[in-house]
Amino acid sequence: MSPFDYICLAAGLVAAVAAIGFTLYYHTKTKKILNRASKMIDDAISGSFTESVFDESLLSSVESKLAQYLSSCSVSSKNLAEEKDKIKELIADISHQTKTPISNILIYAQLLCEQDLPEGSAQQAAALSEQAQKLSFLIEALVKTSRLETGIITLAPKLSELQPLMDAVETQIMPKARAKNIALKVCDTFEKACFDPKWTAEAVYNIADNAVKYTPRGGIVELSVTAFELFCKIDIKDSGIGIPEDEQPKIFTRFYRSPHVAGSEGVGIGLYLARKIVSGEGGYIKVSSAPDKGSIFSVFLPKEP
Ligand code: ADP
Numbered sequence: 404m405s406p407f408d409y410i411c412l413a414a415g416l417v418a419a420v421a422a423i424g425f426t427l428y429y430h431t432k433t434k435k436i437l438n439r440a441s442k443m444i445d446d447a448i449s450g451s452f453t454e455s456v457f458d459e460s461l462l463s464s465v466e467s468k469l470a471q472y473l474s475s476c477s478v479s480s481k482n483l484a485e486e487k488d489k490i491k492e493l494i495a496d497i498s499h500q501t502k503t504p505i506s507n508i509l510i511y512a513q514l515l516c517e518q519d520l521p522e523g524s525a526q527q528a529a530a531l532s533e534q535a536q537k538l539s540f541l542i543e544a545l546v547k548t549s550r551l552e553t554g555i556i557t558l559a560p561k562l563s564e565l566q567p568l569m570d571a572v573e574t575q576i577m578p579k580a581r582a583k584n585i586a587l588k589v590c591d592t593f594e595k596a597c598f599d600p601k602w603t604a605e606a607v608y609n610i611a612d613n614a615v616k617y618t619p620r621g622g623i624v625e626l627s628v629t630a631f632e633l634f635c636k637i638d639i640k641d642s643g644i645g646i647p648e649d650e651q652p653k654i655f656t657r658f659y660r661s662p663h664v665a666g667s668e669g670v671g672i673g674l675y676l677a678r679k680i681v682s683g684e685g686g687y688i689k690v691s692s693a694p695d696k697g698s699i700f701s702v703f704l705p706k707e708p
Contacts, residue, residue, distance in 0.1 A: 609673035618643030
């Protein structure tokens with residue numbers, strides 16, 4: 404090798420060592436910044452994030468932007484939590500403050516109805532009583548939905564047998580079915596699913612109540628359970644008035660009532676609440692229906708948490 408070759412070799416070695424050194428330095432610095440960024444995100448998730456000062460390098464400016472972003476996120480989540488607390492208080496106030504006046508209106512309306520009133524007044528007293536009951540039901544349902552939405556009430560799904568749920572719904576719905584001479588069939592089941600018994604009973608009851616309400620006298624309402632691999636399905640089938648296809652997506656929205664049911668009582672919140680409950684448990688509700696052909700509402704409940 405000539406002296407020139409040695410010089411080139413030495414220069415190459417120096418360049419290689421410098422490159423390795425630079426790469427190692429850069430790698431360590433990047434790793435440190437990534438670790439800091441990861442810690443910032445962890446702190447933001449746990450709610451203990453505080454912004455710190457960074458140097459002027461490009462990586463540090465990315466770090467600083469991430470810090471600003473996380474800082475604004477933590478402020479808005481704090482504001483959100485405060486807003487949520489205010490809503491919770493408001494709901495509690497509405498629920499508490501309306502309870503006594505509404506029960507008083509109900510009692511006085513009932514007392515009026517029991518009086519020997521002239522015909523016109525008797526009708527007005529009956530209408531007053533009916534409207535007061537509607538108002539009471541509406542406020543109760545709205546408070547329930549808001550409590551579910553704001554997390555004041557949390558669903559506690561657990562693996563449970565479906566038979567007690569079916570029995571509870573049957574007991575609740577039977578008087579209304581009998582009053583309309585509707586045949587109520589509830590099939591036995593040994594299946595289990597993962598659900599909150601109290602709230603799911605309310606959801607299934609709301610659907611079964613509709614089935615009885617929107618089925619003419621002498622009709623049939625049937626409740627049955629089918630198990631699939633991941634879900635158990637509760638079918639609530641009726642021989643009632645049915646629902647046109649274009650209305651089917653709307654019936655689960657708050658306060659929606661079909662123009663075809665204007666003559667029957669209701670406020671349009673039952674299905675909204677039912678869907679809220681079932682989806683909060685990881686399930687879903689499907690409907691299959693046609694006008695004058697009856698309806699099948701299927702409640703799918705997960706078999707595992
Ligand atoms: P409500 O029954 O108080 O009106 P819901 O939220 O329970 O409110 O139902 C919304 C609408 O869906 C009802 O007004 C009705 O038009 C329709 N609906 C629900 N269930 C049935 C059913 N089984 N048969 C026919 N229509 C139904």
